[in-house]
Amino acid sequence: MTQILSLEKVAMRIASFVGVRGLGLGLAAWVGMSATLAAEAGLSGYQGAWVLEGRDCAEVYSSGGKGTSFKKPLDIFAPAFIVSGNRLRTPMASCRIKSVRPTGDRQILALDCANTVAANEVTVLMAIAPNGVLRRYYNDQDPTGTTYQRCSGK
Template identity: 75%
Template sequence: MLAEEVAMGVARFAGATWLGLGIASVAGMSAARAVDAGLLGYQGAWLLEGRDCAEVYSSGGKVTAFKKPVDIFAPAFMVSGKRLRTPMASCQIKSVRPAGDRQVLLLNCANSVAGNEVRVLMAPSQNGALRRYYSDQDPTGVAYRRCS
């Protein structure tokens, strides 16, 4: 799961356990201007299929955020512009490159303890979901559905 893998990568790098980050908005930049064409299908709040969006996210008008208290183990992430946030980390999306029928997202992730570069394999599905793959050899991956 994306949230757990980002957290595990950063935890291994830091060698420590850490607390989740608060969610902050990207100030002064509209999401539409910050989005590369390769990121258009990723914008929004995502949750592992089979989970209830209302258990993880709260919505206040146009803004979606992780529900307080934040479940740091929730298999969820939000993409806004070139930022990807999990319950425990905030990432800048450095690049999106095609890799066959998938895309490789290269992320610079940080939490309150450390930073780490993370490579993520994803592909939009026909049904509007995203599929996250654990490796180049993973034939099925796991599906995330959009909550917002």
């Protein structure tokens, strides 16, 4: 009888541990999902295909049934990118946008990027101007940034 009681206590402790562990994993998943949703919410103005101002969108992008994509053959040096959901793609890399944080009139995007040879974290400073163009800044002291025009999206 004593063995049965101690086995029941062990089972209860295991159930309690698993429940707490499961709650922790559930909270971690919820926090991760919340961060992703927050990043996507902060990205609404960035959605679409962008190219350096002055370049022709038709030289870089093609439109198809699934939306806009980079034209083939791929110009790996094209100053262009596509934001779709929480993904940012360039001709050579694919990035997951981990977070979007405001800093003054700009936003800091934290990215996890990968290409055919490496993966790394990248920080980008950008802002949507009142006239609808996007400016990418090299650092906090950059007063003008580089201007991109929207080719499709939003």
